Amino acid sequence: MQTQGPTMFSYYLNLALRSLRRTPILTALMVLAIALGIGASMTTLTVLHVLSGDPLPGRSSSLYYPQIDPRDDTGYVPGKSQPMDQVSWIDGMNLLQAKRADDQALMTGGSVAIQPAQAGLDPFYQTARYTTAGFFPMFGVPFRYGRAWGAAEDAASARVVVISSKLNDKLYGGGDSTGRMLRLEGQALRIVGVLGDWRPNPHFYDLDVRNYGDSEGVYLPLSTSQDLHLAHLGGSDCWGNGGGGVTPSHTAPCVWLQFWVQLDTPARAAAYRAFLIHYSQEQESLGRFMRPPNVRLRNLMQWLDHKQVVPGDVQLQTWLALGFLLVCLVNTVGLMLAKFMRRAAELGVRRALGASKSALFAQLLVESGVLGLAGGVGGLLLACLGLWLVRRQPADYASLAHLDGSMLATTFLLAVGASLLAGVLPAWSACQIAPGLQLKTL
Amino acid sequence: MDILPILSTLRRHKITAWLLILEIALTCAIVCNAVFLIHQRLQRMDIPSGIAERELLQIKLAYIGDRPDAYAQAQSDLATLRQIPGVQAVALVNQLPLSGHDMSNSGLKLRANQPDNTLEVASYYGQDLLATLGVRLVSGRDFRPGELLDLKTVMPALHGNEMKDLPHTVIVDQAVAARLWPGRDALGQTIYVGNDIPLRVVGVSASLARPDDLQQGAQYSIVYPIRLTAAEGGSYVIRTAPQDRQQVLKSALAALKRLDPNRIVLGHGTYGDLRHAFFRDDRAMAGILTGVIVALLTVTALGIVGLASFWVGQRRRAIGVRRALGATRGDILRYFQTENFLLATFGIVLGMVLAYGINLSLMLHYELPRLPAIYLPVGAIALWLLGQLAVLGPALRAAAVPPVVATRSV
Numbered sequence: 001m002q003t004q005g006p007t008m009f010s011y012y013l014n015l016a017l018r019s020l021r022r023t024p025i026l027t028a029l030m031v032l033a034i035a036l037g038i039g040a041s042m043t044t045l046t047v048l049h050v051l052s053g054d055p056l057p058g059r060s061s062s063l064y065y066p067q068i069d070p071r072d073d074t075g076y077v078p079g080k081s082q083p084m085d086q087v088s089w090i091d092g093m094n095l096l097q098a099k100r101a102d103d104q105a106l107m108t109g110g111s112v113a114i115q116p117a118q119a120g121l122d123p124f125y126q127t128a129r130y131t132t133a134g135f136f137p138m139f140g141v142p143f144r145y146g147r148a149w150g151a152a153e154d155a156a157s158a159r160v161v162v163i164s165s166k167l168n169d170k171l172y173g174g175g176d177s178t179g180r181m182l183r184l185e186g187q188a189l190r191i192v193g194v195l196g197d198w199r200p201n202p203h204f205y206d207l208d209v210r211n212y213g214d215s216e217g218v219y220l221p222l223s224t225s226q227d228l229h230l231a232h233l234g235g236s237d238c239w240g241n242g243g244g245g246v247t248p249s250h251t252a253p254c255v256w257l258q259f260w261v262q263l264d265t266p267a268r269a270a271a272y273r274a275f276l277i278h279y280s281q282e283q284e285s286l287g288r289f290m291r292p293p294n295v296r297l298r299n300l301m302q303w304l305d306h307k308q309v310v311p312g313d314v315q316l317q318t319w320l321a322l323g324f325l326l327v328c329l330v331n332t333v334g335l336m337l338a339k340f341m342r343r344a345a346e347l348g349v350r351r352a353l354g355a356s357k358s359a360l361f362a363q364l365l366v367e368s369g370v371l372g373l374a375g376g377v378g379g380l381l382l383a384c385l386g387l388w389l390v391r392r393q394p395a396d397y398a399s400l401a402h403l404d405g406s407m408l409a410t411t412f413l414l415a416v417g418a419s420l421l422a423g424v425l426p427a428w429s430a431c432q433i434a435p436g437l438q439l440k441t442l
Numbered sequence: 443m444d445i446l447p448i449l450s451t452l453r454r455h456k457i458t459a460w461l462l463i464l465e466i467a468l469t470c471a472i473v474c475n476a477v478f479l480i481h482q483r484l485q486r487m488d489i490p491s492g493i494a495e496r497e498l499l500q501i502k503l504a505y506i507g508d509r510p511d512a513y514a515q516a517q518s519d520l521a522t523l524r525q526i527p528g529v530q531a532v533a534l535v536n537q538l539p540l541s542g543h544d545m546s547n548s549g550l551k552l553r554a555n556q557p558d559n560t561l562e563v564a565s566y567y568g569q570d571l572l573a574t575l576g577v578r579l580v581s582g583r584d585f586r587p588g589e590l591l592d593l594k595t596v597m598p599a600l601h602g603n604e605m606k607d608l609p610h611t612v613i614v615d616q617a618v619a620a621r622l623w624p625g626r627d628a629l630g631q632t633i634y635v636g637n638d639i640p641l642r643v644v645g646v647s648a649s650l651a652r653p654d655d656l657q658q659g660a661q662y663s664i665v666y667p668i669r670l671t672a673a674e675g676g677s678y679v680i681r682t683a684p685q686d687r688q689q690v691l692k693s694a695l696a697a698l699k700r701l702d703p704n705r706i707v708l709g710h711g712t713y714g715d716l717r718h719a720f721f722r723d724d725r726a727m728a729g730i731l732t733g734v735i736v737a738l739l740t741v742t743a744l745g746i747v748g749l750a751s752f753w754v755g756q757r758r759r760a761i762g763v764r765r766a767l768g769a770t771r772g773d774i775l776r777y778f779q780t781e782n783f784l785l786a787t788f789g790i791v792l793g794m795v796l797a798y799g800i801n802l803s804l805m806l807h808y809e810l811p812r813l814p815a816i817y818l819p820v821g822a823i824a825l826w827l828l829g830q831l832a833v834l835g836p837a838l839r840a841a842a843v844p845p846v847v848a849t850r851s852v
Contacts, residue, residue: 029748033741040734074549075558113506113706123506123706186507229508241600241636252601312808313727320476320734327468327738331745334461338752341458394722429457 008359009366016367019343026339027371030332034375037328038415039382040321046383046407047390048318050400051212051310055200059140060300062102064261064269066095066276069294070253070283071239076291083294084237085307086208086255089248091283096132100275101261102268103138107131108257109209109234110225112218115183116171126167126184126217127209127233130225136162138262139205142196144168146178149192149221157223161189167217168194182218187228189220201400202309204300206258208235211309212397232256273297311397325418332371333422340364340430347430357431364430368423369416376415383411448781455753459785462749466789466825469742471796474821475804476731478813483724483731489660491539491717492615492650494576496684497530498713499691500538502677503698504706512671513592515702520569522701523678526693528686533575533679535568536670538713539651539663542720547655548664551634552622561659563618564652567593567668572613572647574681580616582629582645585667593670603637609667613645617661654720657809672705679713687712743832750778750836761840762847771841778837779830786829790822797821 020027054060069083070091087095092106110128135141136148145168149160161182168177181188202211232247236256248254263269273295280293298306340347347360355363383403390401403411452459509515516534523532536546546566549559571577572584591609599607612633619628631643650663670676678698682690695710754761761774801813 026748029744033744036737036741040737073557111504113504115506125504125706125708241603241639249597249601311723313723316479316804316808317727317730320472320731323468323472324734324738327465327472328741330461330465330468331741334458334465334745335748335752337458337461338749342752342756393726394719395726425457 008362012363012366013370015363016370019339019367020370023339026335030335030371031374031378033328033331033335034372034415034419035378035382037325038375038379038411038418039386041318041325041414042379042383042403042407042411043386043390044314044318044321045410046387046403047314047397047401048310049407050402051202051314051397052304053201054301055202055204055304056139056300062262062264063138063300064101064263064272064297065300065303066259066261066272067296067298068276068280068289069291070255070289072253072290074239078292081291081294083296084255086235086237087257087259088253088255089250089257090288092257092259095259095279098275098279101272102264103134103262104260105132105134105138106222106257106259107135107205108222108232109206109216110230111233112184112230114167114171114218115186117183118171121171128218128220128225128230129206129216130220130222130230132222134260134262135219138260139200141198144194144196145176146191146193154221154223157227158221159187159189159224160192160221162193162195162219163191164195164215164217165197166214184218185228185230189224195219201397202304204304204309205260206234207307207309209233210396211311212400226250269297269299311395314397329418329422332419333425336368336371336423337426337429340426344430344433348433351433360431361427364427365420365423368419368427371423372416372419373412375419376412379415380408380411445780445784448777448784452781452784458749462746462785463789463792465742465745466786466829467792467796469738470790470793470821470825471800473735473738473824474793474797474813474817475800476735477821478801478817479810480728480731482810483728486656487721487724487728489540489651489656490649491713492577492648492661493539493713494681495713495717497576497681497687498574499680499682499687499694499711500677500713500716501680501691501694501698501710502708503672504708505673506704506706509671509673512673513594513669516569516669516671516676519672519678519698519701522697523680523694526690526697528682528690529680529694530683531570531574531681533568533570533573533681534670534672534676535566535571535575535679536676537564537566537653538575538677538679538716539653540720541716542654545654548635550618550622550664551638554634554638554640556634561618561621561662563614563662563664565664565666566650567666567670568676569669571665574679575650576681577615577650578648579613580646580648581627582613582643584645585611585613585665589667590669591667593668593674596668600636600639605639608639610640610642611644611667612641613647613665614643615647615650615661615663617649617659618664619643619646621659621662739828743828746782746829746832747835750782750833751839754778754836754840757840758843758847761843762845762849765843765845766848774843775837775841778833778840782829782833782837783826786826790825793825794818794821 056063067083067085068087068091069081070088071084096104096106108130110130111125112128113123114126115123132154133148133150144165148162149158153160163182168174171177177191177194180191182191199215203209203213203215234256236248236254238248238252238254240253242248242253248256261272263272276295276297277293280289280295283289284292350360387401387403391398520532520534523529546564548563548565550561550563552560569590572579589611591607595607614628623631628643628646632640633643634640647665649661651660652663680690680694691710695707764774798813804810805812
């Protein structure tokens, strides 16, 4: 039997194709059911896979997002209140200057008007990131031309800017633009660097601006943005007499900046947590903080998880699609069972002629495997169609919905696995038939 | 119709019967919840904004660089826009209902030194806001022109706790009034915001929806007597007759460009477009859910057709014998219909239990309300009908089997 394995397999395959061809409508029904279930599930699973991915593979485990709680005691519930999702200007600057982490960056989002030198281009708005220099090395941002600015430029509020490759393409046709002057908001800033292809998704470092999609077009020192009174864009959360206004003032009781740190070992992370508690105690004794120390130190993936960055609708759609797949599979099991039982006579003859139960079982499983493969191909086509429909949706993650190699392999594994699973019960019950009984009815 | 022979036949096809019951149950459970989800989305998309939706246009502008004369510019912008033929009113506001943008919120307290806020509301402000948006005053008065403060002076006063330069009056909408002072007159009452800044209620407006975060109470809104400029995030809102909207929008954009070419139009359109965009995800989700329901019902119906056809084929001889023994075509037809009805009933009972289970877990994870009981009878009738329709074809074929089959060997 072992030596005959491949020939038996091709014989079974032959039998399966013959049997399927005999009942084309039933076969088409089963393939369609599997294809629909697989197509729907793979579409939603791919979207889920893309949206819950790691934006910075290899780096994310050593990046942390410290949270502290500088609010007054209005609405404070000990043990339950979560610390703030961002930091205020004063706390951000304090933590930045303490330099207790392996690297750190303080940043916020913005929106600036770009005034192109070319006559044919009208002024237009670009999203911007105002940040300290640690942003680029810490997040491993690639550069196509030039370099990032350094701590010296931060301290001097230097009029320098880094632009994305997309903006570089638009303004300078993709050439090396370093050293040129970019006019924005009526000011001239020297371009020191052009980014390479960098589009981390989710947009982890500032989830208030948007969760998915393109990164910013313009990056400039945080100190420079404050000198030039550039507009803030993003979430701001105020307490007490804070509130309102596009750009909160530096002394306002508002959080509107993001502070990221790099901590290379768990021991460093534990030490940083202790530092955050110590800092909160210090501020409490100074009378700035009204609440007892309430800190969190989540790493990047924990932070995304905590912020529930994957839209609830996408999760709901995934459950819905899996439920649909289950119905399609139950449907296939029923139809396959009907089909196999109908062939009881044929199976009885094969049994009577000496085929073992396991041989029959293998033959029937090959048949369901063929169905699964056909359903998988159909499902893949439907998933491509489904993802194309997702990309046409207005959601900000729409453009990311593409099938990758791992999801392609998953599609086929899921299709064949599911149909084999669906084939086990019918094949088993068909094999239980006593050969004599079936021969008698002939 | 005697159901005992049917049951005894089904007992001989236990696995197939159970699979069909399971399929109907799963379909029933998923379809009930999906229809409920669609209903929720449609209800959400139906929320009244409280403003004259079909008569409003919005234009959002941004300046390049700092604008020290932004307040003077705003006044000349407003005056110019009012001159355009067809324009009924013009406002400069911080946000619009159901627009999803520029969230501004306030926590309200009923007493000074209260530890927690009583109510979180959306805070609207701007010039000529209520009149332009078409929000009716239920009682009290609108702000007087001299009462409005500039945002650029309010902000420093707020941070410096200078009561003199802060607003002293506020207009609340009906929903807030009913929530804070049930059964009493809201006029003349005092609310506290921030570090106990007192505000006297001078007017109660009709309900005005929030820009976003509808789960916090879609209609809780208040209006402050504050003016702002486009540089501070304000946008121009123009009221006009519905049929004049496109023409007025074109003229308004041209007029604003003539006044100061050195600014960028960030966005413009009718309020209808804004509201349409705000509910786009709900619309997409409702569409997807509808698609899944149709696909599920189709797959289930095809499954019933397939299995019933198989059973009919398998029992051809038995049917022939019954026909030969005197059963009419109608008897055979009713036999298969009753069989399907029984299977569907088992499936529906199991499906309803499942539907409630799914609903419970959705309530836990997605803040959905409980599935209303009306879904039970409606879902049951729908699946019974589906089953009867699906089985009709195979059952008719069974009824057409001639009695003579009994005498032939297959």
